[in-house]
């Protein structure tokens with residue numbers, strides 16, 4: 001067999017065989033000026049090339065390192081306390097970042113006041129004075145354990161709203177007129193928070209917000225700019241996994257431009273609130289409102305109680321939200337928000353990615369892309385919600401929904417290796433409800449004749465969640481359960497440290513096995 005040199009290319013006019021060398025070679029007629037310019041161009045091209053190579057190298061390194069990061073999912077139904085728990089992590093590991101966004105929380109807090117005011121007025125206006133039906137869907141048995149048993153409760157024989165309905169109507173009409181500037185402010189605040197995007201299924205007490213709302217309210221990036229939106233794009237709420245830093249930068253830029261205008265809006269609303277203080281107090285303290293609440297014709301959420309009880313302080317001029325205010329403030333998460341913390345555990349610094357998800361039914365599909373590489377889950381189940389129903393589906397009891405959701409999480413194959421922590425949350429509200437005489441067996445028939453006391457109620461719920469776990473535990477994983485009130489900073493600091501250590505131990509064990 002013989003070998004022959006490759007025939008020269010048709011474009012090649014010389015003998016070295018490489019058409020590119022010939023192409024790149026400077027023309028023989030190149031002047032000194034042209035030569036200098038060419039060398040500069042070549043140096044610049046090399047610089048760009050080198051920096052791209054550097055970026056690729058750094059990306060590879062980041063990817064290699066990120067495989068060693070810990071990924072923790074916060075899961076649970078809407079209002080279960082996931083974002084509040086995330087704030088507690090933030091307080092513990094990046095306390096300065098909460099200060100940076102403190103003022104932006106006024107937007108949420110003012111909204112948390114304006115919306116219940118509207119709902120109180122609507123309830124007073126729409127409830128006939130002789131309407132004393134109670135809680136339409138009172139009784140309930142967890143459907144995972146026993147057949148559902150929804151039964152309407154007999155109408156109570158309480159007195160009518162007021163001895164003089166017409167004077168009540170007049171009082172309400174006057175208050176509505178006086179509070180109209182605040183009612184008008186509600187939709188402006190909602191627009192500010194949601195970026196003008198309306199999403200169907202927003203709860204009665206909230207608006208959906210995407211990550212980065214802080215920038216829209218105050219022109220400040222969240223947590224030193226490290227929070228990332230993970231929804232697919234400006235108007236996509238699907239929570240497609242992937243970084244959207246460009247979009248965040250765009251939002252930040254928009255926010256900076258709009259900053260002075262937005263501050264003006266907040267200052268205006270602050271002065272409306274200050275001027276409305278006496279009217280709000282009059283409305284809030286009306287005996288008719290109390291009766292509507294007792295008869296459950298008006299259901300206000302915990303944050304409405306908190307902020308209306310703290311009205312004088314919150315509506316005073318120059319108000320700056322306290323940490324407790326921020327923990328009680330409510331906005332509904334849309335999609336999945338990633339928060340990054342560097343934690344030192346036993347002398348080793350590990351990067352933690354906390355994923356705070358939207359818990360409403362319409363949001364849950366966006367969780368799935370985060371399942372396959374999750375190291376740990378904290379599932380939050382609000383145990384005070386035994387007498388509440390989903391905003392998305394008013395016939396579903398919230399404890400039932402939590403049990404169903406927990407079952408799906410326990411049995412999900414993608415999550416079978418993830419460390420599993422359960423927070424039976426809102427125990428403070430559970431205690432308050434039981435102390436106020438709310439009967440568990442009225443809403444959960446299977447509770448039967450057990451004592452209507454905190455320890456017995458908590459033990460009952462804990463046993464049901466443990467049973468769901470046991471029945472869906474092919475991989476023999478341990479369930480770590482904590483009774484929590486995630487607004488209680490002192491208690492949460494030790495619980496978070498405890499959970500962090502147990503997740504970290506599991507992480508080290510699995511790293512050793514790989």
Ligand SMILES: Nc1nc2c(ncn2[C@@H]2O[C@H](COP(=O)(O)OP(=O)(O)OP(=O)(O)O)[C@@H](O)[C@H]2O)c(=O)[nH]1
Pocket residue numbers: 076077078079080081082083084085302303327328329330331332333334357358359360425426427428429484485486487
């Ligand atoms: N009193 C009390 N309030 C709580 C507790 N946990 C959460 N909350 C309040 O409940 C409301 C809802 O909490 P979030 O943390 O926003 O709920 P979430 O799970 O993030 O809800 P989504 O974003 O809709 O999925 C907020 O006003 C919190 O302050 C608790 O243990 N006790």
Ligand SMILES: [Mg+2]
Pocket residue numbers: 082083084331332333356357358359
């Ligand atoms: Mg949330």
